[in-house]
Amino acid sequence: MAKSKKLLGLDIGTTKIACVIAEIDNSGKLNILGHGISMPEGFRNGVVINLERAVDSAAQAIGQAEKLANLRAKNCEIYVGIAGEYIKHLPSIGTVPVKNPAKGISEKDISEVIRQAQTIRLPNDEQIIHLIPNQYIVDGQKGIRNPIGMFGFRLEVEALLIIGTVSAIENIHRVLDHLELKAESLVLQPQAVSLAVAEPEDKDLGIAIVDIGGMTNVSIFKDGVLRYYKTLPLGGENLTKDISIGLRTPYKKAEEIKRVYGTAMISSIEHDEPIIIEDISGRVNKQISQRLLASIIEPRLEEILQHVDNAIRETGYAESLSGGVILTGGTSLLKGIDLLAEQIFRLPVKIGKPQTIDDTQTEGIMTDFTTAIGLVRYGLNGNSLSLPHEENVLTEVVSKVKELFI
Ligand SMILES: Nc1ncnc2c1ncn2[C@@H]1O[C@H](COP(=O)(O)OP(=O)(O)OP(=O)(O)O)[C@@H](O)[C@H]1O
Ligand SMILES: [Mg+2]
Incomplete structure (x- = not known):
């Protein structure tokens, strides 16, 4: 029997590193075997700023996935996501x-x-x-x-x-070198995300994928291929900072409050629940309303989505996005964000959900692995020509072209 192919997707995000290990079984189905997550220490916005720490944090996420999968990363084809302003x-x-x-x-x-x-x-x-x-x-x-x-x-x-910037790309390869691993290919994150949350038909019709994580990646697919991509230096962290300042509560608390009680639209709150929060001093507890929290979130989110809308409209594709907009990334879990986005984009909006890792995974955990799942899917059926790390670019390109046309 033919040996199944093992794939590893490594997503170095602004707020976390996520890794999945998957295999393609003999029927061509992708099974996720292991997953891991770590803080992106040593990276800033996906770029290596401290090699030693970057190696350690990547090793953590990879190690957890290896353990669950009972497989070594070095026996997998490795796909690493790249994005950002570089x-x-x-x-x-x-x-x-x-x-x-x-x-x-x-x-x-x-x-x-x-x-x-x-x-x-x-x-x-x-x-x-x-x-x-x-x-x-x-x-x-x-x-x-x-x-x-x-x-x-x-x-x-x-x-x-x-x-991409040579140093930023080269340093990602350095991190893998230190782990004695080698990337099959670096993959543009939106390419990967699209394979996790969109159907090929959506990409044919025309869709925008808006990945609101630590930063916001806007990508547009039409006739099956990526037409446009932009990173906006705004995202979920801006919401947390505003909550921290507005409610005078520590950043970590603000993050927790946002995830548990946050709502994108004040008008969608029917029963206003009181929320007890810790003061910045860490001592005093005070009570705030869910509406007050939403009144901090809504204007900032509106501003972010307005920037996204401008980015989509400047491409000239807005009128031809028959598939609408797919929202993904951690911030897409915010209650009511799809309603707010529909108002601003004047396009149908849905929340992109990746395949479940296993039956016990919650929606939030799955969202963390969207890009990493897309990366292994890319390994299964990539749809662009990734230029390899070595010099012999053309040979690789030709063989990829062959694969694409078979
Ligand atoms: N349930 C939730 N409600 C609201 N916001 C959330 C929720 N869960 C996560 N977030 C926010 O999502 C953001 C992180 O999203 P994500 O994990 O997609 O980012 P990332 O992949 O690290 O960043 P990027 O893709 O921009 O590099 C954080 O700002 C976090 O606060
Ligand atoms: Mg991300």
């Missing part, structure tokens, strides 16, 4: 004459056109991480997803290049 994207076009039109467009033509699309001048401190082919164009005929075998004289590709 990642940007650029549209790019490649054009080549088809070598032998009579025989049809070949894999070689495709690798050549992809090579072309990558030949852009980048500053020394930036590198290409992914190349996402949006469409192929054969003799001016647009909208082709797989041109292999087609007749034509001129092949073009319209692609999205995902570009």
Whole structure:
């Protein structure tokens, strides 16, 4: 019997590191075997700021997952999520004459056109991480997803290049090196998240995925591929800070109050429950109302969602998002956030839920692993061309292209 494939997804988030280990069984189904979580010490917003501590915190999350899965990470294919302000994207076009039109467009033509699309001048401190082919164009005929075998004289590709800062990327590889692990690929987080919370049909129709974690990642998928991605330096932590200041309570308490009693919209509170909170001194207990808490949360969340709306509208895709908006990330657990988001976006909004890890997992725990689950799904059926760590980029790209078209 064929050996099942083992995959590990490592999500280095702003507020936590999450890891899942999964296997693909012989029927092609993904089973989650283990999961782990740790504080992202040594990282700031996904970027390594202290190598030793970063190695320790990654080791913790990976170790917990290894233990539950009863499997070593080094025996898995490893996919690491990347996001943040050090990642940007650029549209790019490649054009080549088809070598032998009579025989049809070949894999070689495709690798050549992809090579072309990558030949852009980048500053020394930036590198290409992914190349996402949006469409192929054969003799001016647009909208082709797989041109292999087609007749034509001129092949073009319209692609999205995902570009990152060399040092930030290299340091993630360093963390893994210290753990004697090697990433199969670094994966743009929105790509991974989309595989955990969206159906391929949604991505065809057009959807925005808004991942509100420590920061907010906005991504847009249309015709099955990623069209746009932006990180906004705002998120759930801003809500906690406002609560901490507004209620004069320690940050940790504010975080707890937000998770347990927080509501996104004052108007959706029917029975206003009193909440007992600790004062900043840690001594005095005082009583506040749920409405008061919501009155701190709502304006800040509205501001964040307004920035998201602006980001979506500036892309020009807003009118064509027939699949609506999927909200995900920790802040999507806030009661009533979907209603507030619908008002602001004027689009249908749903909360994205990943597959359950096991029957005992609560919604909150599952949300923590959304990106990591998406990463292992990416390993199962990735849909962009990840450029590997080594120099031999093109060989890898060609083999990935082959895989995609089989
Ligand atoms: N039940 C809840 N209600 C409200 N907010 C919550 C809840 N659970 C978690 N959060 C908030 O979600 C945020 C963390 O979300 P998440 O785990 O998605 O972030 P992350 O993946 O670490 O960050 P990023 O993806 O931006 O790098 C925190 O601000 C946390 O307070
Ligand atoms: Mg996240």
